[in-house]
Structures are given as C-alpha cells and as structure tokens.
Amino acid sequence: LSAKSHETVLEINLKALEHNLQVYRSLLPVGVKMMAMVKAFSYGSGSYEVANLLQFNKVDYLTVAFADEGVELRQHGIELPIMVLSPDEQAFDLLIANRLEPEIYSFRILHAFLEFLADKRIKGFPIHIKIDTGMHRLGFLPEELDELTTILQQVRSVHVKSVLSHLVASGSEEHRAFTEDQIRRFAAGADRLETQLGYKFLRHIANTSAIVHWPGAYMDMVRLGIGLYGVDMDGRLALDAVSQLKTTITQIKRLPAGATVGYDRKGVLFRESRIATVKIGYADGYSRRFGNGVGEMQVNGQLVKTVGSICMDMCMLDVTDIIAHEEDEVVVFPDLRKAANAIGTIPYELLVNISSRVKRVYFYG
Amino acid sequence: LSAKSHETVLEINLKALEHNLQVYRSLLPVGVKMMAMVKAFSYGSGSYEVANLLQFNKVDYLTVAFADEGVELRQHGIELPIMVLSPDEQAFDLLIANRLEPEIYSFRILHAFLEFLADKRIKGFPIHIKIDTGMHRLGFLPEELDELTTILQQVRSVHVKSVLSHLVASGSEEHRAFTEDQIRRFAAGADRLETQLGYKFLRHIANTSAIVHWPGAYMDMVRLGIGLYGVDMDGRLALDAVSQLKTTITQIKRLPAGATVGYDRKGVLFRESRIATVKIGYADGYSRRFGNGVGEMQVNGQLVKTVGSICMDMCMLDVTDIIAHEEDEVVVFPDLRKAANAIGTIPYELLVNISSRVKRVYFYG
Ligand SMILES: Cc1ncc(COP(=O)(O)O)c(CN[C@H](C)C(=O)O)c1O
Ligand SMILES: Cc1ncc(COP(=O)(O)O)c(CN[C@H](C)C(=O)O)c1O
Numbered sequence: 001l002s003a004k005s006h007e008t009v010l011e012i013n014l015k016a017l018e019h020n021l022q023v024y025r026s027l028l029p030v031g032v033k034m035m036a037m038v039k040a041f042s043y044g045s046g047s048y049e050v051a052n053l054l055q056f057n058k059v060d061y062l063t064v065a066f067a068d069e070g071v072e073l074r075q076h077g078i079e080l081p082i083m084v085l086s087p088d089e090q091a092f093d094l095l096i097a098n099r100l101e102p103e104i105y106s107f108r109i110l111h112a113f114l115e116f117l118a119d120k121r122i123k124g125f126p127i128h129i130k131i132d133t134g135m136h137r138l139g140f141l142p143e144e145l146d147e148l149t150t151i152l153q154q155v156r157s158v159h160v161k162s163v164l165s166h167l168v169a170s171g172s173e174e175h176r177a178f179t180e181d182q183i184r185r186f187a188a189g190a191d192r193l194e195t196q197l198g199y200k201f202l203r204h205i206a207n208t209s210a211i212v213h214w215p216g217a218y219m220d221m222v223r224l225g226i227g228l229y230g231v232d233m234d235g236r237l238a239l240d241a242v243s244q245l246k247t248t249i250t251q252i253k254r255l256p257a258g259a260t261v262g263y264d265r266k267g268v269l270f271r272e273s274r275i276a277t278v279k280i281g282y283a284d285g286y287s288r289r290f291g292n293g294v295g296e297m298q299v300n301g302q303l304v305k306t307v308g309s310i311c312m313d314m315c316m317l318d319v320t321d322i323i324a325h326e327e328d329e330v331v332v333f334p335d336l337r338k339a340a341n342a343i344g345t346i347p348y349e350l351l352v353n354i355s356s357r358v359k360r361v362y363f364y365g
Numbered sequence: 366l367s368a369k370s371h372e373t374v375l376e377i378n379l380k381a382l383e384h385n386l387q388v389y390r391s392l393l394p395v396g397v398k399m400m401a402m403v404k405a406f407s408y409g410s411g412s413y414e415v416a417n418l419l420q421f422n423k424v425d426y427l428t429v430a431f432a433d434e435g436v437e438l439r440q441h442g443i444e445l446p447i448m449v450l451s452p453d454e455q456a457f458d459l460l461i462a463n464r465l466e467p468e469i470y471s472f473r474i475l476h477a478f479l480e481f482l483a484d485k486r487i488k489g490f491p492i493h494i495k496i497d498t499g500m501h502r503l504g505f506l507p508e509e510l511d512e513l514t515t516i517l518q519q520v521r522s523v524h525v526k527s528v529l530s531h532l533v534a535s536g537s538e539e540h541r542a543f544t545e546d547q548i549r550r551f552a553a554g555a556d557r558l559e560t561q562l563g564y565k566f567l568r569h570i571a572n573t574s575a576i577v578h579w580p581g582a583y584m585d586m587v588r589l590g591i592g593l594y595g596v597d598m599d600g601r602l603a604l605d606a607v608s609q610l611k612t613t614i615t616q617i618k619r620l621p622a623g624a625t626v627g628y629d630r631k632g633v634l635f636r637e638s639r640i641a642t643v644k645i646g647y648a649d650g651y652s653r654r655f656g657n658g659v660g661e662m663q664v665n666g667q668l669v670k671t672v673g674s675i676c677m678d679m680c681m682l683d684v685t686d687i688i689a690h691e692e693d694e695v696v697v698f699p700d701l702r703k704a705a706n707a708i709g710t711i712p713y714e715l716l717v718n719i720s721s722r723v724k725r726v727y728f729y730g
Contacts, residue, residue, distance in 0.1 A: 007431075007453055040648035040677055040722070065648075065678035066372075066722075086615060086644060086678060088372055106616045108691050136626045137642050137679060138616055169629045178630065250451060251471045251503055261501045264534045265543065277502050279451060283405035283430075283717040288710050312405055312713060313430035313451060314502060326473050345653050348677060352648040356721035357405070357431075 008247040008280050010354055012045050014053050014364045016240035020228050021057055023237050024211050032218045035061035035204060037225035039069060039085065044351040045229055045243050048076030049362050055080050063223065067091035070100040083128050083162075086138070092116045096125070101161060105130040105138035110151065117157040126161035131189045133165040133182040133205075142189045149196040162202035163190045167217070171209035171233055179210075183217050209233055231336060231347045245332040245354060247280040249299070252319060252326050260308070261316050266292055267308025273320045276304075278330050281313040285353035286332065289343040291315070296342070298334040299324045373612040373645045375719055377410050379418050379729045381605035385593050386422055388602050389576050397583045400426035400569065402590035404434060404450065409716040410594055410608050413441030414727050420445050428588065432456035435465040448493050448527075451503070457481045461490070466526060470495040470503035475516065482522040491526035496554045498530040498547040498570075507554045514561040527567035528555045532582070536574035536598055544575075548582050574598060596701060596712045610697040610719060612645040614664070617684060617691050625673070626681050631657055632673025638685045641669075643695050646678040650718035651697065654708040656680070661707070663699040664689045 025034065036059045037043070042050040051062055051073050063083045064070045070082045071094055087095060087102035089112050095102055104110050104127045117125065129148070132139030140148055152160065165186040169175035183205065190203045203219040208227035210217045212234055226233065230242035253275050261267030261275055269275075278297070280286045286295070288310045295306040295315070302322040306315055317330070333339045333350065340347045390399065401424045402408070407415040416427055416438050428448045429435045435447045436459055452460060452467035454477050460467055469475050469492045482490065494513070497504030505513055517525065530551040534540035548570065555568045568584040573592035575582045577599055591598065595607035618640050626632030626640055634640075643662070645651045651660070653675045660671040660680070667687040671680055682695070698704045698715065705712045 007455065068722075090372065106691070108616070132618075134625070135628075136618060136620055136624060136632075136640060136673075137676065137681060141618070168625070168627070172629060175630060251473070253497075253501060253506070255501055259501060260499070260533070262533070263500075264537060265540060267501075275501060282714050285718075288714050308501075311502065312717060316502060326471070349647045349653050352677060353650075353718065353720075355718075357433075 007359065008245070008284055009359045009361045010045070011244045011246060012049070012360055012362050013240065013242055013244075014049070014362055016230055016242045017045075017050065017053060017228060018057055019240045020230055020242065021054070021059070021224070023239060024208070024222075024224050024227055027211055028218060028222065033060040033202065033221035035059070035063055035083070035221050035223045036228055037063050037223060038073070039063060039065040040352045041069075043226065043229045043348065044354045046360050046362065047072050048078060049360070051078045051080070052076070060221065064100075067094045067098075067100055070094075071098050074098040074100075081126070087113075089116075096120070096122070101126040101128060103128045103130050103138070103164070105132075106140065107144070107147070107151075110148070114151075114155055114157060120157075123156050124159035125157060127158045129160055129163045129193065131163060131165045131186060133185040133189070134178065135166045135168050137166070139165065142185055145189055145192055146196075149193060152197060160193070160197060160199075160201045162204060162221070163193055164203070164223075165189075165205045167205060167207060167210055167214075170207055170214055170217070171212075179214065183214070212236060226348055229351065231351075233347075241336075243351065245280075245358070247278045247330045247332055249276045249324060249326050249328045249330060250279055250314070252276045252324065262291075262308025262311065264309065267316065269307070271320070273307075273318055274324070275307060276317045276319045276324055277314050278317060279314060280332060281311045281315055283312045283355060284358050285350075285355045286310055286315065287343055287353070290339075294342050296334065296339070298331040299328055303334065372724065373610070373649055374724045374726045375410070376609045376611060377414070377725055377727050378605065378607055378609075379414070379727055381595055381607045382410075382415065382418060382593060383422060384605045385595055385607065386419070386424070386589070388604060389573070389587075389589050389592055392576055393583060393587065398425040398567065398586035400424070400428055400448070400586050400588045401593055402428050402588060403438070404428060404430035405717045406434075408591065408594045408713065409719045411725050411727065412437050413443060414725070416443045416445070417441070425586065429465075432459045432463075432465055435459075436463050439463040439465075446491070452478075454481075461485070461487065466491040466493060468493045468495050468503070468529070470497075471505065472509070472512070472516075475513070479516075479520055479522060485522075488521050489524035490522060492523045494525055494528045494558065496528060496530045496551060498550040498554070499543065500531045500533050502531070504530065507550055510554050510557055511561075514558060517562060525558070525562060525564075525566045527569060527586070528558055529568070529588075530554075530570045532570060532572060532575055532579075535572055535579055535582070536577075544579065548579070577601060591713055594716065596716075598712075606701075608716065610645075610723070612643045612695045612697055614641045614682075614689060614691050614693045614695060615644055615679070617641045617689065627673025627676065629674065632681065634672070636685070638672075638683055639689070640672060641682045641684045641689055642679050643682060644679060645697060646676045646680055648677045648720060649723050650715075650720045651675055651680065652708055652718070655704075659707050661699065661704070663696040664693055668699065
C-alpha cells in the first residue's frame with residue numbers, strides 16, 4: 001500500500017482478520033461452531049468483503065442487525081446461513097426471498113411472522129429464539145417460554161434452528177456472579193424448550209469476551225464480534241490489527257506565538273509553531289471530542305496532538321517538534337483502545353463511526 | 366408520511382429547506398450571490414436530492430469538500446458551478462472531467478494543478494483562491510499573495526473566479542474585534558490581488574452566522590451552510606426544521622425494581638419500570654454519550670430518557686410514565702440544539718453523524 005495515498009482511507013487487512021479468527025478458534029474445543037458478527041458494515045470494516053473471507057474460512061454462521069444488511073450479502077454471493085437480530089415486519093418478504101433467518105424475540109414478532117407465513121407454502125423456516133437472561137434488551141423472559149412452546153408446538157411453518165441469549169458483562173470481574181446466573185438461566189430455559197419441543201437446536205450465548213473468560217458458555221456455538229476485528233478488550237491475546245485509518249497532510253504553516261487555530265480561536269499557540277491541516281474531520285467519524293489536544297495521531301512514526309476544534313472535513317495537528325511534510329501520511333488512531341479511552345468511549349464506537357465517505361481499501365498481507 | 370415506519374429513517378422536508386433558503390435570501394441586498402454548502406452529504410441530509418432543489422431555486426454555487434462528492438452531483442445531473450474545498454492531486458482528472466472548480470489554498474496545490482494542466486489544451490479553468498485571515502486551516506497567508514500573483518500573471522490555464530476566506534467566530538460577541546480584523550485583512554488581500562491581476566473576481570467570506578451578524582461581510586456572495594438545514598445557532602430566525610430522525614419501539618418489557626438494563630448493568634431500575642427497546646444505536650450515529658439518561662427522545666408527544674448504555678444497533682428508553690406501545694414511532698432528537706448541548710457538541714456533528722445505514726426519505730410539505 002502506497003505511503004502517500006493523498007486521501008483518507010481505511011485500510012483493511014484481511015489476513016489479520018483470518019489470523020484473529022484462527023486465534024479464537026484455537027481456544028474452542030472441536031465441534032463448537034463459529035458465528036461471526038458482520039452487522040453494522042462488519043463493525044465498520046466492510047460487508048461482503050469481510051463476509052466473503054469468513055465464508056472461505058468456513059465459519060458456520062453470519063449475523064447482521066437488519067434485513068437490508070443481509071440482502072446486501074446475498075446480492076454479493078454470500079451463501080452462509082445468516083441470522084438477523086432485528087427483523088422488521090416490513091422486511092419479512094426480504095427474509096424469505098434471501099434465506100435470512102430472523103431472531104424471534106417477542107410474541108408480537110412471532111405472531112407477525114407466523115401470520116405472514118400463513119398463506120405461503122413454507123414449512124420449517126429457520127428461526128432463532130432469543131431469551132432475555134438479564135440484558136433486558138430484546139428477548140423472551142424465561143417466564144414466557146411455556147407460552148412460547150405452546151405456540152410453537154402448533155405450527156409447521158417455522159423450525160427453531162437455535163436458541164440464544166446475550167451476556168451483559170462477560171469481560172467483567174465485578175459481575176461474575178451475574179454472568180454465571182445468566183448462563184444458568186439460559187441453560188435452564190433452553191433445556192425446557194428442548195424438552196417441550198422434542199427436538200434439538202443450537203445453543204449460543206458467548207460473545208468475544210466470553211470466549212476468553214467463560215469456557216462454560218461455549219455450548220454449541222460462539223458469536224465472535226470485536227475480537228475478529230483485532231480489538232482485544234482484555235489485552236491477553238496475540239491479535240493482529242485489522243483496520244487502520246489513514247489520512248494525509250494537506251498544508252503545513254509556521255505561525256507565530258499568540259496566533260490561534262480553528263473555530264472560535266480554541267487552539268491557542270504559546271510558541272511559534274508548525275501547524276498541519278489534515279484531511280479528516282467529524283463528518284468522517286473523527287469525533288469533535290478529539291479536539292484541543294485530546295486526539296493523538298502518528299506522522300512518520302512520531303506522535304502529535306490536535307490543535308483547536310475538529311472541523312467537519314479537516315483538523316489541525318501541532319507538528320512543531322517532529323519531522324513532517326505536506327502530503328505525508330498520518331495514522332489517525334495509532335492506538336485504538338487509547339483513543340477510545342481518551343474520549344470516554346469504546347473501540348467499537350470509533351470503528352463503526354468511520355463514515356461511508358472514507359474509502360475502504362482491502363489487502364491481504 | 367406514515368406514523369409507523371417500522372424502521373429508522375431520516376425524514377427530510379425539502380419545502381423547509383426551500384423556506385430557510387428564502388429566509389437567508391431575504392436578509393441579503395439584491396445582487397449578493399448565494400453559495401450553498403452541500404459537503405458531507407449535505408450536512409447529512411442527502412446529496413443530489415438537496416442539490417437538485419437548490420438548483421431549482423437558482424442558488425449560484427454549490428460547495429463540496431472532496432472531488433468525489435462533486436462527481437456524485439454531476440452524475441445526478443446537477444449543472445450548477447461546484448467549488449471543491451479540498452481537491453486531491455489524485456482527483457485532478459475528475460475535476461476537469463466534471464467541471465469541478467478547485468479551491469487553491471497553497472503553492473503546493475497550485476503548482477501541482479498547473480503542472481497537471483500543462484500538457485492539456487485548457488485555458489482559463491476556474492479556480493478559487495483561499496486566503497487564510499485567521500482560521501489557520503487552509504489558505505495563503507496574506508504575506509504570500511504577492512508571490513501568488515507573480516505566478517498567476519504568467520499562466521493562461523487558470524482563471525481566478527473567486528477569492529475567499531473563512532471566519533473563525535462570526536457568531537461570537539467575544540471575538541467581534543477578531544472578526545472585524547479578518548474582514549479587513551480579507552478585503553485588503555482581495556484588493557491587492559485584483560489590482561495585480563487586473564481583473565475582477567467574486568469575493569466571499571460570510572457563513573451562516575455572518576449573514577445574520579455581519580452585513581459588512583456579504584461582499585459578492587455568501588456561503589450558507591447550517592442555516593439552510595434549519596439550525597439557527599443564534600435562535601433569531603424563523604427557520605423550519607429540515608430533517609427529523611425517527612425510529613420505532615421494537616419491544617416493551619415490565620421489569621422489577623432492582624433489575625438492570627444493558628451492557629455492564631449500567632441502567633439500574635429503582636422502581637418497577639417499563640423499558641422500551643428502540644431500533645437505533647451508535648452505529649446509526651446515536652452517540653454512546655446519550656446513554657444513561659443523557660439522551661431524550663419523544664414518544665407520542667411525550668419526552669422519555671435513555672436507560673443504560675447505548676448499544677451498537679439499539680438502545681433502551683424508560684417509558685414507565687408515558688403511554689407507549691410496541692411499534693410506536695420515536696423522535697430521536699426532539700430538540701437538536703438541546704441534544705447537542707447535552708453531550709457537549711454542536712448540531713452539525715449530530716447531523717453529519719447519522720450514518721448511511723439510516724434510510725433517507727424525502728418529502729415536500
Ligand atoms: C447478540 C450479539 N451477539 C454477539 C455480539 C458480539 O459481541 P462482541 O463484539 O463483544 O464479541 C453482539 C455485539 N453487540 C454489540 C456490540 C452491541 O449490541 O452493542 C451482539 O449484539
Ligand atoms: C469554507 C466554508 N464556508 C462556509 C461554511 C458554512 O458554515 P456554516 O455551516 O456555519 O454556515 C463552511 C462550513 N464549515 C464546517 C462547519 C467546518 O469546516 O467545520 C466552510 O468550511
């Protein structure tokens with residue numbers, strides 16, 4: 001990849017992604033299936049490009065948030081089974097046409113789906129039952145499961161392919177007891193469903209952190225998200241960075257002490273300074289919170305800080321103390337976790353916020 | 366527009382946009398031209414859809430940040446002149462092919478452009494000269510203008526169509542003297558350029574706030590951005606809201622006192638509560654900073670707060686005290702300026718962060 005791309009790009013290393021998949025696989029006993037989260041444009045790193053690699057590497061399942069995201073994958077030839085976390089009633093026809101399997105999380109969505117299927121000649125369409133074991137987001141509460149089986153026993157149009165739940169704090173020491181409780185409640189709920197339905201389905205509850213911390217939560221399948229994209233929230237594994245956000249220096253100026261930089265004169269220069277304008281702003285997903293020295297970028301291996309407010313399409317860096325030239329390449333997040341901490345968020349948000357205006361460039365190596 | 370859209374959409378009222386354009390036009394003396402900022406996907410509200418309306422309403426110029434954005438407009442039939450604030454060397458051919466007019470902000474970019482044009486048979490390609498009068502972002506410093514004219518006097522391939530600068534704090538009382546100084550420096554620089562080049566060009570420095578506060582800065586043209594999109598940073602004008610972000614309630618649950626909601630158990634319920642999950646998360650541009658009660662949405666005309674952390678594709682609202690049903694429509698930003706204040710940012714950032722996953726729906730009325 002060229003050192004001077006003259007634009008803002010997100011470089012995505014598919015080999016690193018493959019490596020990370022391998023790292024998590026190596027933690028799992030033989031037979032545990034792998035579901036990969038490709039929702040939200042694969043956490044910002046691409047849709048079918050990433051899905052394609054996962055398919056080649058024989059993951060068992062993909063997950064998207066909305067039907068549209070699944071349709072895009074099918075349109076690009078992805079053949080893996082795909083689960084949709086938040087299926088819209090309006091998109092039921094897309095689900096059927098594209099073999100997208102809905103997560104069924106409430107009686108409302110179940111009835112709507114059954115009604116939709118009623119006049120079709122479909123038998124055994126795969127669905128996934130979400131049990132709410134404590135996240136209190138989507139899902140049937142455990143006390144609702146008996147009523148659920150009563151309904152499911154009466155229909156042929158759907159077939160329970162898997163039962164899932166989601167852990168609230170699988171990476172937290174503080175909440176270990178809560179996590180244990182979630183796993184226990186999930187197992188009990190799934191057992192009851194299995195007995196009542198009289199057939200087996202896949203069980204899954206583990207996200208990335210649970211793969212590291214909760215072997216007891218592996219069950220039949222795990223759901224790998226952030227770890228695949230190279231972010232090790234626990235700092236224990238040898239993951240490879242998958243994406244790197246790069247921009248370039250547009251202009252460098254020498255400015256006198258006392259000058260101010262950017263909107264509302266927020267960047268005050270206390271000495272004669274060299275200020276570089278770079279081609280990334282908050283419309284690209286570089287948060288305004290990185291302004292005024294909070295954001296740190298890397299130019300020619302050296303760290304520099306922002307000056308003044310982040311603009312919509314640009315921001316300014318203090319390059320007084322380093323070697324830097326116009327057109328030099330700039331690494332926007334030299335350390336993604338540190339950057340997220342600096343503005344009080346998590347790496348997930350920085351990744352998914354990189355806007356569609358930023359070109360994605362894929363490579364393998 | 367249907368009250369139950371069952372998805373997350375950004376509704377864009379083109380009539381409101383037209384109204385706002387009219388409001389600003391009515392402040393200007395006859396003859397002052399209007400340039401409209403459509404960069405960053407028209408501040409999040411669409412590209413050619415907005416540009417098309419502006420063309421119909423005979424604005425004089427459009428401005429984008431990058432060449433790609435201009436190409437998209439041309440591909441959709443936009444014929445207005447378009448200025449590109451941050452032209453890439455790599456995109457010079459696109460500029461020529463699409464009649465996109467570069468802002469020339471430094472000797473580097475000028476030389477590169479002249480070199481690029483050298484072997485073409487192009488005469489008088491329109492360029493825009495940016496003078497840095499205090500923003501210290503892009504632009505020639507006033508002391509560089511003599512050297513600039515020396516170069517421009519020797520070439521035929523380009524023609525200076527306009528000279529511009531950008532105000533740092535046109536909405537701020539505190540910085541009035543600084544703004545006056547910027548306007549003075551700009552006029553002086555433009556005068557010198559005009560005398561030396563021997564021909565006239567358009568002069569422009571006023572953004573939205575300057576249209577309200579600085580009649581002396583109107584000159585030949587103003588550059589309208591945020592006001593067009595219905596955000597009146599000063600609260601003085603009768604603007605109409607242009608875009609409205611809406612989502613829907615996916616599920617509502619009754620949960621006991623003591624239960625917790627969402628990741629890391631951040632949302633603690635101190636009473637029996639009704640919690641609604643809605644279909645918008647930080648991957649849609651609803652910042653994680655809105656979590657834990659900071660964010661306020663509107664359901665059936667009633668205000669409610671977020672509970673727990675914002676998830677990637679969803680978040681939760683406390684609807685205990687209001688009338689709310691599953692599938693009800695939710696207005697995400699009942700008051701955009703208040704929402705921006707609540708998380709320490711500006712409305713601009715909230716608007717441009719609404720991600721490409723959110724469907725845009727245009728209407729006129
Ligand atoms: C149902 C479900 N399973 C598995 C994952 C993977 O989590 P991780 O990336 O930590 O491995 C997610 C991610 N959720 C996102 C982060 C959210 O809803 O906010 C999820 O929603
Ligand atoms: C050169 C230029 N002119 C005119 C405008 C319009 O400003 P307003 O939206 O306040 O009317 C902008 C917007 N700038 C954005 C906000 C930025 O660079 O951050 C601009 O960069």
